Amino acid sequence: MTALTNQARVAAPPATARPSFFRHTAYLTLRQLRAAARVPAFVVMNVVQPLIWLLLFGQLFTSVVDIPGFTGGDNYLEFLTPGIVMMMALFGSAWAGTSYIQDMDRGVMDRFLTSPTSRGAMMVSTLVYQALLTLVQSLIVLGVAWLGGARFDGGLGGILILLLAAMLLTASFSALSNAAALLARNQNVLIGISQLITIPLMFLSSALMDTSLSADWVAEVARFNPFEWAVVAGREALGASPDWASVWGHLGLLAVFTAVLAWVATRAFRVYQRST
Amino acid sequence: MAASSDGMALVAADLVKTYSQGRGTPPLRALDGLTFQTEEGTVFGLLGPNGAGKSTTVKILSTLARPDSGTAMVAGIDVGRHPGRARSAIGFVAQKQVSDPMDTGVENLVLAGQLHGMSTRAARSRAGELLERFALTSAARRQVKTYSGGMARKLDVAIGLMHRPQVLFLDEPTTGLDPEARAEMWAEIERMSREERMTVLLTTHYLEEADRLASRLAIVDAGRVVTEGTPEQLKSELRGDAVVIELHEASVISRVLESLGRLGGFRDAAAEGRAVRARADDGGAALPLLLAALDAEGIAVASATVSRPSLDDVYLAHTGHSFAAVHAGSSADARTELEEVAS
Incomplete structure (x- = not known):
């Protein structure tokens, strides 16, 4: 037996699963960050639309705050900003599954699945990447809102909590998008499903309008809307006197929601393989 | 390692796989009791037209798909029972490009090594070695999307070799390549099987490719192996x-x-x-x-x-139809498929 084949036997990786999950997550997240760094326009492109909404709606609805019964403070731009951050996170993550579709259209997905790559890492790395993307984009939106005159009493702590909520929201809906990608394996179907889900979630929330001014059933439904959880947590945290029980409660719900969806989406790899 | 206690690097025993084609249509029987085995260190060719079941066989042996029934073993490991262990022992080069076009050549290789449990340093040195061997060193730091078809295919094979697998799957490695790139790839595969003591499962619908590269081959038609042997044996049967x-x-x-x-x-x-x-x-x-x-x-x-006698004659004798005739019908599909992938 030659030295070469001896080496081959040694190169067989250890069968320990836990440590490879974290290492694989890091390697695969870096892969996506490299791609994003090579096309920075893509990162910025996703921010343009939210900024247009922010400035457009901000101007269009300035006097909303004067409606009797509006409980969201006296500056609509300040009310709107956390809503826009979450809308950006929601719409951005709806597209997350696209990278899976691309990997499937090529042989990249099949190569990963025939290697000892951790399935959990394949899922979580895309969630981490999407959450980082949201982080950068949210900072841009906050900066523009500040330039537009919005001031947030919650300060740095409030902003960090808003960012955390946006990242959790991103991770949960990215997991959903990934699962849809694994099951549908088709970009058009993926976008169709995403739109079907995201648009109603956006309107059944207080992102654009205080739900105490909407029909009662909207406020009632919104309580069960994960998107609304993120909006409430972020908006409360940016306020002058946050209701901390509400902030942490909603963040906790989001965290559980994210974990459940990530787990379910990882299971979708099995369905993908079964139908291969 | 308990690799192939019976000396067989690859075993496919009575594999059956059906795909449902939607309501009203009967399920497609892609594999219909496909059986073959390969000794360690050989280049084994699966030869047949598109749709014969070659790719499905590769998918099952590489843990990607599960058969409806039958057993698949790789390096002595039952892939149905221990897919994780099997994955460490194999390299997989799919019919479609397996490299990430957004990453550079070296990034693709290092990532593949890392995912197989190699340290970053070991992966870097192995990547350098493979890039040199496949004459890709000058393109190592370019994104793969700038590569020619032949270069990308060589990188795909290098990716499959990163962790020195015991069994390498090459699913139609030269489909879509121009004649020059194909000749180069053939030379690489010949060298690879000579230098690394490794079992290669090669699928192809090119008779000349199977004749030149495979030390043993099985002719596959409609999900079954119709005949098996060395190219010389098969030809001398006629x-x-x-x-x-x-x-x-x-x-x-x-x-x-x-x-x-x-x-x-x-x-x-x-x-x-x-x-x-x-x-x-x-x-x-x-x-x-x-x-x-x-x-x-x-x-x-x-x-x-x-x-x-050529392999074409062998094919004709065993299936009742000329390979060229079947292939003429299916190669047009193969081309459109490739174009879709490329666009």
Whole structure:
């Protein structure tokens, strides 16, 4: 037996699963960050639309705050900003599954699945990447809102909590998008499903309008809307006197929601393989 | 390692796989009891037209798909029972490009090594070695999307080799390559099987590719192995030389067949279009006699050839249809498929 084949036997990786999950997550997240760094326009492109909404709606609805019964403070731009951050996170993550579709259209997905790559890492790395993307984009939106005159009493702590909520929201809906990608394996179907889900979630929330001014059933439904959880947590945290029980409660719900969806989406790899 | 206690690097035993095709249509039987096995260190070829079941077989052996029934073993590991262990032992080069076009060549290789549990340093040094071997060093730091088809395919094979697998799957490694790139890839695969003691499962629908690269091969048709052996064995099963007479018009074919029968020494005579094929123990001696006989009958011959049996003849003998005929129909599909992938 030659030295070469001896080496081959040694190169067989250890069968320990836990440590490879974290290492694989890091390697695969870096892969996506490299791609994003090579096309920075893509990162910025996703921010343009939210900024247009922010400035457009901000101007269009300035006097909303004067409606009797509006409980969201006296500056609509300040009310709107956390809503826009979450809308950006929601719409951005709806597209997350696209990278899976691309990997499937090529042989990249099949190569990963025939290697000892951790399935959990394949899922979580895309969630981490999407959450980082949201982080950068949210900072841009906050900066523009500040330039537009919005001031947030919650300060740095409030902003960090808003960012955390946006990242959790991103991770949960990215997991959903990934699962849809694994099951549908088709970009058009993926976008169709995403739109079907995201648009109603956006309107059944207080992102654009205080739900105490909407029909009662909207406020009632919104309580069960994960998107609304993120909006409430972020908006409360940016306020002058946050209701901390509400902030942490909603963040906790989001965290559980994210974990459940990530787990379910990882299971979708099995369905993908079964139908291969 | 308990690798292949019975000396077999690959075992496919009675594999059956069906795909549902939606309501109203009967399920497609992609594999219908496919069976073969390979010794360690050989290049084993699966030869057959598109749709014969080659890719499905590779998907099952590489843990990607599960068979409806049957057993698949890789390096002594039952892939159904221990897919995780099997994955560490194999390299997989799919029919489609397996590299990430957004990453550079070296990034693709290092990532593949890391995912196989190599340290970053070991992965870097192995990547450098492979890039050099595949003459990709100068392109190592370029994004793969700038590579030519031939370069990208070589990188794909290098990715499959990163962790020194015991078994390497090459699913149609040269489909879509221009002749020059194909010749280069053949030379690489030959060198690889010589230098690294590794089992290679190669699927192809190119007869010449199977003839040149595979030390053993199985001909696959409609989800079954119809015959198996070394290319030489398969060809020598067909005793004698192939004699092909091409005619100006098809109307005289029956008279040519009659002449062949009268002359004796020719077997397996069959018409194909305007040509007549037959076998003869000594084709070189039999042909002048045949030509003289046809001349005496006033039958004009367009061309006459004598050749040693080819894999095409083997394919024809075992499946009842000419490989070229099947392939002509399916290669158009293969091309559109490739174009879709490329766009």
